[in-house]
Amino acid sequence: MAMVDERLRAPELADNVRMREMPDSQPIRWVISAGTDRYFRVGADLAELARALDGTRGVDDLCATLGDRWDRDRVLGGLGVLETMQVLTDEDGASPPTRQSRVRFIPPLTVQISLIGTAVHRILPGPSTREMGTAPRRLVALAAAVVAVVALGCFATLVPTTIDALATKIDLGVLATVIAVSLVATAVHEYMHAWALSRYGGRVNRMGVMLFYLVPAFFCDISDAWTLDSRRRRVVVAVAGGSVQAVVFAATAIAGVCARQGGASDGVVTTLALVSATSIVMVVVNLVPFVKLDGYIALMSATDIPNLRDKSLSAFADRVRAVLFGTPAAAPLRPWLPRFGAACALVPVGLVYLAVSNWSGALAATGAVGDTIVMLLTCYLLLIVVAVIRRTVARARADGAGLVRTVVVGVLGAAVVVGVLGGVDVTRTASVSYLRTGDTTLLVSTDRATLARIGAGREVTLLTNGVVLHHRVGRAETRAGVASARFPLSAVLPTRSPDLITPGYAVVVEATLDPSAPSSGLARVEVGRTSLGRDLVDRYLWPASMRGGATDLWRWMTR
Structure with a gap:
């Protein structure tokens, strides 16, 4: 739709737009909602203009209706703001499309799939006007604090059990139980967000599953919390989900200690310890405010700054442009916003790196298909980096940055990147498994190329093959020759599977193992050193299977 101008004769709010007045205690007293997921907090003047848009008044009529404070320029300016919000009908009187796709991609690396829409309210309580008094609220808080202290003390005694379980092969039954409990707790976590919002009179628009930085998870859209009449209620909605994992943590930590004292089996104690550890980790991660998790929503609600992350990133970008290009930087809404924006920019970078590095190994095991996925994902991330640099330079030039300084900064930045990629050396390692059978120790793998790359005379570090942790249990030296072999699948997995x-393939090694070392585990071998840039290219941009496939294709085309 074209920008609002003199030709807009009778502006009208779209059918899916709703306006809600907040209590007098709120600094911004009006909320405009459009569809199911767009909310705008506006001042009284813009709300007054929006309420007058019934499709029967032109610009001049609006000026007369709204009074002397409103002239044509002010009305047109307000209509321009509403047009930017996409809350007006188009020239034909049609409302903007309201149907939302079930699948949504949220940069840089989140995909949401909506499974339940507003029908979720069939399983939610209605609004309640009952409020807990101050004395009962303090009593509940005191009881929760006592339980938390007891649970933390119990968990401290379970830490050695947890570390041992994470550093050694785990039973499939224990692992399946931990995963199942975590999935159920996460689903209830999202339901509690919806429950709290519904109790306060809000509406849940969507619930579903998502890939959050390539990690499967659930989600609940609580955007309607902005229509609640107090910051405290919005914070309660944000942290309601985390209370589920907190309860699971406390219950399993206390139960784990009781089970151990009662003579329960090691499997039961280990399961309770792992569920407790998983739950407390999820509580802590959810409270991190630098990505759009519960902690961020709670902080945004407590500070009463909508779109806190976007505003912080903008303030940080202003400071970066001011330092690099000498452009003016607007004063931030709060002094701490640029520092918060820096953290919001850096933490997702770390999450993306962890996601790609963790998944690349698993995908590489599938051969060329997995390597192709890793390559495409890496190219996408590089395009994001290029787009960010391009926007930064364009904004700096628009703000008055000189051409010479812009070029100098670009050249110096490129030189630093090239210097780091080419001048920093990294050690290349190959990860396989070891298997001890009688007096013989073997390195085993289902990939012959990996074992062949190791070669003879290499020093090998032998470790436990835990799900998360790996403890050193010995060393070995490789001999020459890769031979075909057959071995238990459990030798290459971190679980005690059937x-x-x-x-597969095997290489004989001369090994020195600790007496308590397991019969199979992880083996890491240094296979050389190379530049950081070459290592990144070989792992993410042009893996070995891709190079081999390209070579075979070239030979076929030129024969």
């Missing part, structure tokens, strides 16, 4: 036999 002894299924799988074909």
